[in-house]
Amino acid sequence: MSQIQAASQGPCPEVANELTRELGGFDCSGSPVVELRNPADLTHWTMPLLEVLILAGAVLALWYAVRRLRRHGDPTNLALMIGGLAYLTINEPPLYFPNKFGLMEQVGLNFVHNVFTVQFMWDRLPLYISALYIALPMLAYEAVRVTGVFRRHGLLPGALAVGFVHSAFYEIFDTIGPQLSWWKWNHDAPSNSVFLDAVPVGSITLYSAVSIAGLALGLGLFVGRRTWAGNAPRGRSLVWRTAAVGATALVVMLAVGALESVVRGLGGGDGAYAVVLYLELAIVWVGGALALGASWLAGRREGTAVSSVYSRVYGWSFLAAFAFFWAVSIPSRLDAVDGVTPQGTELGNLPFVLLCFAAATFVTLVAGHGGPLEDEDAQDTGERGSRVDPVGSATRA
Template sequence: MAGHCAPTFDQLARSLGFSCDTAGGLVEVRNPLALENWTLPVLELTVILGSVLALVWAIVRLRRHGDPTNLVLWFGATAYLFIIEPPLYFPAAFGISGHVDTMFAHNVFTVDFLWGRLPLYIVAIYPFMATLAYEIVRMLGVFRTYGAIAGAACVGFVHHAFYEIFDQIGPQLRWWEWSTSNPLNQPVFDSVPLPSVVVFAALWPMSLAFCVYWFVGRRVDGGERFTGLQLVWRTIVIGLLASLGTFILPLPATVLGATSTTVRGTVYALELIVLALAAIALMYRQWTRRRQPGSAGPAYDNRFVRAYSVVYLLVMAVLWATALSDFLDATGGVTRNGDPIGNLWYTLACFAIGILCVAAVFTLPTTAASDKEEHSTARV
């Protein structure tokens, strides 16, 4: 695949310690003990195991309760991945190299696809993170009480908190490297492009969650059941429309900031602030409502998400703790090894939000059977 080894990708690959020309084939398997550092296989194991368990839960949920929501969410997120990511890896092959240059390069992991462009854990992280965020919001009952748009906004907010804990440390631990000179990555928030902080951490999961609930979740809540063929076409449509939503939701920043990086960054930040304020208000109100004396027990529970969200936060806390020494010794935003550092205060805020979200679902009343569904009319 050397013919598609763009100069920018080759430069990023070499800075990460591997060659674009020898990055492997369609599938490449490596010794996990021979990777860049020990954090890479730990990250892989955490994310891939979480994604597999999320898929198992989704299958069990469908077979026992006839509820395909989790399964559609899992495969919808995966479909979104394969729509969005390949053009970013091979812009020349998709005829867009005149408009889109390489934005980033992943380091090589134990299992890689597409000539070193796509690690297996990246395939896994889309459905894994989407499941954590969607199910936390679903357990709180936000979708049922406030409808699709409100629920999707809360999913975007929760996903953002979980994702940025990972996003802010990735460049320092050499999990990937950004092309900071690429205009599409501007402005940069310490080591992370602000478009990643807003679009890929918050807006795309918001778009996905809305589509999943609109096409499947609300209908399941209303007692509807689907055939296999109906689920297949709905999943494909969800992946396509979620991709379209990723283009539509950032349009204010894209249009208003077309000629100014500062304006674009300001609008991105404002979008995120509005989303966060709305989600915090909705989720807190719903949590307090669920805990009021005499209120109904939880309409839905996901024991896997409650447990594994704790595992994820603990693993990321350990990774951050072991990287903290190099972080604190960094000069000018760069460690002694030449790796850019993220924003510690922002990460701590995301940790706090993640912990509060997990605590919220652990402190919901448990007087009703957790697997029973309360059927009500959904609102948009």
């Protein structure tokens, strides 16, 4: 049976076959539930290492969320995890099967993932991507929580700060993925008309920054505010509120994305579309960075700064691993011609990723080493004459 014939058994659009052939040649005839592969047989040797890194982050995030719930009665970290998975459940299927959701003409097939050790949904969804929706939002939220942005500046600045931190970490990953054959972008998709080298600007803005800011906004609205006021939701209330967290991420992303559709509808070309995307990204980055920096400085002046075990352990692990991935990508980058390596893969934008590394490193220093380790040394009423509030900033007892 040919690949095209086999692919017809699954729900993937035909264009997916062209993209997957460039990743090593697989089709849409995998199991709709789960498909397993030998990690030694994957397209690029970095792929199983990436899986271990992201899955370890998700496991650590689960441990940390349960620890915070037990020690501090704070369900926000757990709600963030489950809300992120709810967002994945809503968001990912239309991206993989736009033909089944009536989105081929408007959106198209944005990309296809390469096949990893564990795959779901006809080989479209790698397990590590599900873990990514847990590990990196937790890293971003923790950095903002322990610097007290939500308490000092409110929900919207806090959400922007989470979006900024997530974008900085995520784009370190996003800009190298195409070069190492982790996935392949579709340059012919209507929604991918503006690129920053190997990555669509729509992905940089809407996914890495805006949607996670929306996730954090939903977390604050539905779970955080009650928790920080000393009335943490429990039981059925927590269940529906957690589902609302994931839905808020999608609503915010679609609402912000609608502005770009308006620009196109009014006759704006790719240039106007790019301006809107970069402006939206700048709002998240600049607004979030200013809120985070101001709150960190206030904490230092007050002597109330605390730090996060998760930020320290996973933040440095993530940065070290990706510094290694970027280092091993240098030889093929040096041999590239017109942004394409000898292996036929595309290069990410180096100045942008250096900016992301700098921002993520600073955030890890701030959140991982800002003061006493909140989950090891400080209790609700504890050492150093201070009390740790649910938002993560210590206040004088």
